[in-house]
Amino acid sequence: MTKLKEDLKTIKEYLKLNSQIVGVKLTKEDISEGHPKEGQFYCWFVRQSAISGEAFNLNEKDFTCPNPELCLGLREPKYVEVELRVKEKFKTVQVGDVENADVLLFMINPRQLMELSIQLGGITATFKGETAVCGEATARCYIEKRPSLTLLCHGARDFSGYKDDEMVLAVPVFMVPDMVKRINELKALGH
Amino acid sequence: MSEKSGIKIDKVLDIKGEICPYTFVKSKLALEEMEEGExxxxxxxxxxxxxxxxxxxxxEGNEIISVEKVGEKMWEIVVRKKGDNI
Known part of the structure; x- marks a missing residue:
C-alpha cells in the first residue's frame, strides 16, 4: 500500500467513513478506455465512485449535465463567462483513483465534516447551491488549492441520488499528510 | 406562435427565475412535446x-439557432427540434 493510501485509510477510519474517498484528476490526455456505457451527471459519477469504488474516465460526451464540461476545463463558454471554471484546457476527467489525483472528494455527513474541519485547521466555505460537486467542490479546490465545501445542488440531490445529510468536501491531495499528523495528535489526546 | 428574424417560433418557454439543472431539464421537456423541425x-x-x-x-442533436441577450439580465435561446429530414 502506498503512503497516500495508508494515510487515507487512517483518515477514513478516524471519520468512520463508509464510502470511498474519490480522487479526481484533470488530464490533457484523451483517454479512450474506462468510459461509462451511459452518460450521467458528474456528481452521479462521483457518488457512484464513493459508494462502489468504481473509477471512470470522463469526457464531454459522458456528461448529461453540461456544467462540468465548463467547470472542469473540457469546454470554453460561448456566451457568458462562468464562475468557478478551470480555465486551462483538459480532455479527460479521471474520477476514482486517488493515486496521482489533484483533488480528493469526501462524501460526508455533518459530523464527519466537523471532524475534517478540525483536521484541516478550519474550512472557509462559500456555496450557493449551483454547479456544486463540479464547481463549488472540485473546480474551486483545484483552482484555489484549498479545501472547498459544497452543500450540493438540485442536480445532485434530485437527479444524482445524494441523501439529505450528504455533502461533499474537496481537499487538495497535498494536505493529506498534515491531516494525518493532526489525527495522530488528537488520538494521543484520547480522541 | 410568433416570428423572430423570419423564423417562426412555435412555442415560448419562459423559465425566468429557474436555476440549473431545471433550466435545461425544463427546456428538454418542452422540446420533447414538440414536433420535429418546430x-x-x-x-x-x-x-x-x-x-x-x-x-x-x-x-441531443437539436439545432441552436441563436442565443441573444435581450435585457439587462435576460436572454432568449432559439432552438429547432432535431429531425431526420430537416
Missing part, C-alpha cells in the same frame, strides 16, 4: 443557463 424560444434570466441550455439541447 422551433422553441426559451427565455432565461440566469446567466449560466445561456451556456447549459444550448449545450444540453445541442448534445
Amino acid at each position: 422551433v422553441l424560444k426559451v427565455i432565461v434570466d440566469y446567466p449560466p443557463a445561456t451556456e447549459n441550455v444550448p449545450r444540453s439541447l445541442e448534445k
Whole structure:
C-alpha cells in the first residue's frame, strides 16, 4: 500500500467513513478506455465512485449535465463567462483513483465534516447551491488549492441520488499528510 | 406562435427565475412535446443557463439557432427540434 493510501485509510477510519474517498484528476490526455456505457451527471459519477469504488474516465460526451464540461476545463463558454471554471484546457476527467489525483472528494455527513474541519485547521466555505460537486467542490479546490465545501445542488440531490445529510468536501491531495499528523495528535489526546 | 428574424417560433418557454439543472431539464421537456423541425424560444434570466441550455439541447442533436441577450439580465435561446429530414 502506498503512503497516500495508508494515510487515507487512517483518515477514513478516524471519520468512520463508509464510502470511498474519490480522487479526481484533470488530464490533457484523451483517454479512450474506462468510459461509462451511459452518460450521467458528474456528481452521479462521483457518488457512484464513493459508494462502489468504481473509477471512470470522463469526457464531454459522458456528461448529461453540461456544467462540468465548463467547470472542469473540457469546454470554453460561448456566451457568458462562468464562475468557478478551470480555465486551462483538459480532455479527460479521471474520477476514482486517488493515486496521482489533484483533488480528493469526501462524501460526508455533518459530523464527519466537523471532524475534517478540525483536521484541516478550519474550512472557509462559500456555496450557493449551483454547479456544486463540479464547481463549488472540485473546480474551486483545484483552482484555489484549498479545501472547498459544497452543500450540493438540485442536480445532485434530485437527479444524482445524494441523501439529505450528504455533502461533499474537496481537499487538495497535498494536505493529506498534515491531516494525518493532526489525527495522530488528537488520538494521543484520547480522541 | 410568433416570428423572430423570419423564423417562426412555435412555442415560448419562459423559465425566468429557474436555476440549473431545471433550466435545461425544463427546456428538454418542452422540446420533447414538440414536433420535429418546430422551433422553441426559451427565455432565461440566469446567466449560466445561456451556456447549459444550448449545450444540453445541442448534445441531443437539436439545432441552436441563436442565443441573444435581450435585457439587462435576460436572454432568449432559439432552438429547432432535431429531425431526420430537416
